[in-house]
Amino acid sequence: MLNPKNLELQPGKLQKAPENFLSRDFASALTEQGMDDTRRGFLRNSFFAAMAAGVATTSLATDARASEGDPAILQKQPWQTTLGQPVAAKPYGMPSKYEANLQRRESPGLTRVSAASVAFTPLQGLFGMITPSGLHFERHHQGWVDIDPAQHRLMINGLVKKDMVFTMEDLMRLPSVSRIHFIECGANTGMEWGNVAVPTVQYTHGMISCCEFTGIPLSLLLDMVGADFTKGKYVLAEGGDGSGMTRTIPMELARDDVIVAWAMNGEMLRPENGYPLRLVVPGVQGVSSVKWLRRLEVGDMPYGAKDETIHYVDLMPDGMHRQYTTIQECKSVITTPSGGQQLLTTGFYNISGIAWSGRGKIKRVDVSVDGGRNWREARMESPILSKALTRFNINWVWDGKPAILQSRAIDETGYVQPPIRMLREVRGTRSIYHNNAIQSWKVDTNGEVSNVQVG
Ligand SMILES: Nc1nc2c(c(=O)[nH]1)N[C@H]1C(S)=C(S)[C@@H](COP(=O)(O)O)O[C@H]1N2
Numbered sequence: 001m002l003n004p005k006n007l008e009l010q011p012g013k014l015q016k017a018p019e020n021f022l023s024r025d026f027a028s029a030l031t032e033q034g035m036d037d038t039r040r041g042f043l044r045n046s047f048f049a050a051m052a053a054g055v056a057t058t059s060l061a062t063d064a065r066a067s068e069g070d071p072a073i074l075q076k077q078p079w080q081t082t083l084g085q086p087v088a089a090k091p092y093g094m095p096s097k098y099e100a101n102l103q104r105r106e107s108p109g110l111t112r113v114s115a116a117s118v119a120f121t122p123l124q125g126l127f128g129m130i131t132p133s134g135l136h137f138e139r140h141h142q143g144w145v146d147i148d149p150a151q152h153r154l155m156i157n158g159l160v161k162k163d164m165v166f167t168m169e170d171l172m173r174l175p176s177v178s179r180i181h182f183i184e185c186g187a188n189t190g191m192e193w194g195n196v197a198v199p200t201v202q203y204t205h206g207m208i209s210c211c212e213f214t215g216i217p218l219s220l221l222l223d224m225v226g227a228d229f230t231k232g233k234y235v236l237a238e239g240g241d242g243s244g245m246t247r248t249i250p251m252e253l254a255r256d257d258v259i260v261a262w263a264m265n266g267e268m269l270r271p272e273n274g275y276p277l278r279l280v281v282p283g284v285q286g287v288s289s290v291k292w293l294r295r296l297e298v299g300d301m302p303y304g305a306k307d308e309t310i311h312y313v314d315l316m317p318d319g320m321h322r323q324y325t326t327i328q329e330c331k332s333v334i335t336t337p338s339g340g341q342q343l344l345t346t347g348f349y350n351i352s353g354i355a356w357s358g359r360g361k362i363k364r365v366d367v368s369v370d371g372g373r374n375w376r377e378a379r380m381e382s383p384i385l386s387k388a389l390t391r392f393n394i395n396w397v398w399d400g401k402p403a404i405l406q407s408r409a410i411d412e413t414g415y416v417q418p419p420i421r422m423l424r425e426v427r428g429t430r431s432i433y434h435n436n437a438i439q440s441w442k443v444d445t446n447g448e449v450s451n452v453q454v455g
């Protein structure tokens with residue numbers, strides 16, 4: 001990932017996001033009337049007002065289906081007259097065969113280096129705030145492993161009263177917590193630094209996912225081993241895979257909301273995501289959420305491990321490297337409509353996206369359809385949780401003219417997501433990590449949506 005060569009897009013590889021679920025007929029059934037009201041309670045009303053206005057003025061596909069008769073609703077369908085599949089025909093449930101396109105994908109622009117690679121979450125095809133376990137993005141520095149939980153151990157040593165080695169059984173009988181958090185790779189959206197317009201939101205922003213994690217608070221384990229909180233200012237986390245991933249976690253974070261987790265979305269972690277044990281460091285760049293966690297060491301200095309010196313440093317305009325950029329700052333992106341999709345007709349659309357902040361909750365999300373000249377406040381879906389994704393929606397009527405869609409999130413600390421121009425003023429253009437700039441999607445007159453950079 002760090003090798004700039006790996007960040008070059010292969011030319012001519014523009015690819016359409018297949019999960020374009022905007023139906024031509026339904027979209028055309030809605031008109032402009034009432035669509036400016038973005039207040040939650042008025043959504044239904046304005047939606048139906050638009051429907052009614054549409055019925056009065058245009059001949060609509062939805063009306064035609066009702067009046068002329070649509071065999072798909074009038075005739076009995078084969079699946080209504082046969083026996084369905086028995087229960088437990090699939091002991092572990094899988095998505096419908098019609099959803100086969102919803103997949104994690106490797107970016108056409110990134111070269112796979114041995115097993116070290118990344119598969120991106122298909123944000124354009126997801127709803128709400130939770131990422132299904134099978135679609136959580138994957139980032140491995142040396143491939144993934146499937147570790148026998150009976151053979152797995154967690155050791156805690158360093159500045160502690162007594163070293164301890166835990167089995168999974170030891171850990172899982174301790175008092176657990178379950179919390180919803182995002183994990184975002186520090187390199188998410190990294191290719192946009194260099195003005196490289198990656199085609200789809202899967203590849204611009206798909207190194208973020210949000211799941212419910214279950215495990216023990218790290219603070220509890222630190223108390224159990226009698227960590228020396230006077231001298232012990234840092235915790236080193238070490239992974240059990242071949243990459244020897246090691247990261248320094250500041251003690252304030254370690255004693256705050258860090259989880260030593262074994263479960264994700266209600267079941268044991270998936271192997272790709274660290275089974276049977278991983279660290280979840282909420283709000284912090286993904287690399288600190290060490291997978292296949294095997295050791296924690298309490299120390300009095302940052303460790304300066306290889307993954308903190310040659311990787312995950314930010315090259316600043318003055319040529320210096322900034323180290324330990326920890327927090328994932330406030331950020332948002334529109335996931336539909338987004339790059340590679342196409343608006344099939346003019347008329348009503350629900351603009352939908354996600355917002356998050358490594359510093360807490362999202363306070364507000366604004367949306368612009370004219371490249372940042374005018375902004376409207378979006379509706380935020382509940383629950384709005386700290387260091388988790390927040391889903392936002394806003395009504396929009398596309399008039400067929402070119403448009404530039406943007407979202408801008410503000411978190412509870414008052415931090416406002418910056419335009420790329422402001423970020424470049426501070427960070428220059430040679431960074432890879434920590435790009436939280438406002439994303440712009442251009443809608444062309446033919447409805448095609450593409451990735452553009454707007455100051
Ligand atoms: N042991 C280990 N932990 C690891 C990694 C790894 O390669 N090995 N990758 C890190 C990086 S860079 C990220 S972004 C997250 C990704 O977590 P995920 O694969 O569950 O999405 O895991 C982190 N933890």
Ligand SMILES: [Mo]
Pocket residue numbers: 139184185186187286287
């Ligand atoms: Mo990462």
